[in-house]
Amino acid sequence: MKILQYFTRFNWLSSCALVTAVILSLPILVVASSIFDGFDATWTHLANTVLTDYVINSTLLLLGVAVGVLLIGIPTAWFTSVCDFTGKKVLTWLLLLPLAVPAYIVAYTYTGLLDFAGPVQTQIRQLTGLNYGEYWFFEIRSLPGAVIMLTLVLYPYVYLLARAAFLEQSTSALEVCRTLGYSRTQAFFKLSLPMARPAIIAGLTLALMETLADYGTVQFFGVSTFTTGIFRTFYGLGDPTAAAQLASVLLSFVAFLIILERYSRRLYRYHSSNELRAIPALIKLSAKHTCIAWVICLLPISVGFLIPSSVLAYWAFTQATFEASAFFSLAWNSFYLAMSAAIIAVILSLVMAYAKRLKNSPPVNSAVTIASLGYALPGTIIAIGIIIPLAWLDHRLINFFADYFDLDIGLLLSGTLFALLFAYTVRFLAVSMGAVQSGLDKIKPSLDDAARSLGNNNTMVLRNIHAPLMRSSLLTALLIVFVDVLKELPATLILRPFNFNTLAVHAYELASDERLIDAAPASLMIVCVGLLPVIILSRSISNKREH
């Protein structure tokens, strides 16, 4: 009886949320269930030959990136939160800029700069008179190269979260530490760092999830990892089942990261103090130390953003062969695809967030959790998990219409924009949900009650209270998803309709043809649009400091 009551009280919004969650969990279920499909010859072949390489390379990549992002993220976060020095404000937001650049674009740019035919090595040969093979130069297209490229664009995750943690730390705890006889340096290692650890680990896991999801960089550098393996199995060997099984191994890596992230976020609640904090006494840096801080902060900024973006701009405006009409059709494709995905994601986020607000029941809460898992899933996994069931469904539909209506309907779902939008929604719903949810959380339920006691009905409450208070959150959500879709590469490559190109795919294809300079206009466009959410982010973190 109780269960029956429970279901009758369920409203349509909750039902929408549940249905959305079920549909969005389809790809991950398909991939995870592939391990029950039985292992065929392809799998045995993979297991005997390349699987070990994938595991070793992916693990080395993860380890390298982990060390890299921590080494850059923590010191920069410390300087820009605890210290006071000239130019700190500028550096604080400049440090976020590399977030705007997808790893594959940095990779293309540095390859263009540093490989044998690039300007740097050419210059060296001219100056020294040495020829090919007579001197040593760093081989960028390698595993260490990939580690560096990914580190350069992913360190801001650690930087952001570590900085927030340092800022939130109670000054009194630090002062207690000093009164107990610790020096400032000792207090940092014994207190600040351990207290910030959950936040740092949360940032690290986000960076590592992006590392696992990367396809463009490792593919271009010829490093065999899971993502390139899945592509090779899917296209080269034409075996979707084995590709899905490979994806499910990758999924276990991701699952580990998700658990680690959730765990550290839970700890973070306990580690951050709620007490009223005095304005922390900042450490005033001497001229010498200011220089050191500048060097440490400017290095990742220039290598991760300033150099690659200026090189891209230089190539795009001077050397690249550029065909305006073709370029605009690419930009238009990217634009409407990203805009549609963003609108879908924001609408679904609103459904989820309101369902949770109106009926905070366990099924709705798990629906929200499931729907937001996608942020951790590499686009490759999502694409494989979508193309398998959609292809199956398409064949059924084609047969059905051929048998009963004598119609040839062609592919309705797979290989159309539907599949792409589906994948983007799975991947990026969490991003928009985060923004929408936090906007909605700021509207206390008593505001609704107050408005109603003053004569507003539900619709009027939405219009007079929610709409104005939610506007900026919704725009942020829209923008973030828009930019993420614009940068997305692997899922787009697998699911795009035949001959349908976006800016990202175009850059990828030109780079694959070693036309790195011609890829510059598309890359530059992606970077410029990518700057928009970074600007919003930088504004919000500088606002936080003033309060």
Add this chain to the structure above:
Amino acid sequence: MNVAEKIITPLLELDNIDAGYGAKIVVQNISLSLKKGEIGCLLGPSGCGKSTLLRAIAGFEEVKKGTIKLSQQLISDPQHTLPPEHRNIGMVFQDIALFPHLSIADNVAFGIKHLPSKERHARVEQLLTLVDLNQKAKQFPHQLSGGQQQRIALARALAPKPKLILLDEPFSGLDAKLRETLVPQVKQILKHEQVSALMVSHDQAEAFAIADKIAVMQEGRIHQWDNAYNSYHYPATKFVADFIGKSKFLPAVTLCEHCIETSLGKLESDSPHGYQAGSEVLVLVRIDDLKHDPISENFGIVKKKDFHGSYFTFELSLADGSQVLCNTPAHYNYQYNIGDKFNLKLNIEHLVLFNR
């Protein structure tokens, strides 16, 4: 209907209602009525259901049983709940709930959008003057202090001239000093607007300072609905006696219909206490019923001595093991320490007895 009837006709009438959240019933068999211009208070410990009751009156929760009438119009019964926006009941919230995106003037004007702009401005200005914040009209809620925000919240609720104002722990978020000045201000504003009000509070002093009638609540029931004097001097139940004021209970035996015997001697009441002679009862001993009296033969042993500035509070243990409280003025330092004998005299004019 003659004039006398009009005055005694209740504005708000709760008849035997049950209310709660979802399937859970939080308050049961609640009946009370509030006259026009009266200020009522629901007083009780946290979790006693007082806020639930308030939200049922506001129309945010349904009633499971019984009826709620406002000016004799049925507004809630189990079949039908008039939506909050149609009740003409104002509400002030514990977390103040000013609209952060609107200026102070716009917040106050929120409920009177239907008025022509001239009238609306006049009303806003009148209310801002009433709460003494006229100069803040253009500012935004976050620029105001907590006490100022709460006054604006009250002005906003008053703007549509509601028949009734509900106040849900309106002072609990404010510090003690501020509360002391704000409570009489709010009372004055409510009386000036001649509006009926029902407030929720867990603080007895606050309730006494503002309310004409107080409903003492515990575990979803009303124990007593009466004015402050009666709640203190004629508590209906042992819970009310215990919750209001500082007091202890002494075991006693009734001797006649006026008198009882306690370990502090024989006591006589000004009116019959209603128990048969020879009944075993508990007698309520307020902190102000006991006096220090060096020549009295009764005494207690000092268990605890607290200094409060203008007075001391002694906690005393009697021969039979029961405890009593006694205040003494602090202008000279009573040389009693823990373990000392403390002579005292019990002086009660009206006996309040409960079953043992």
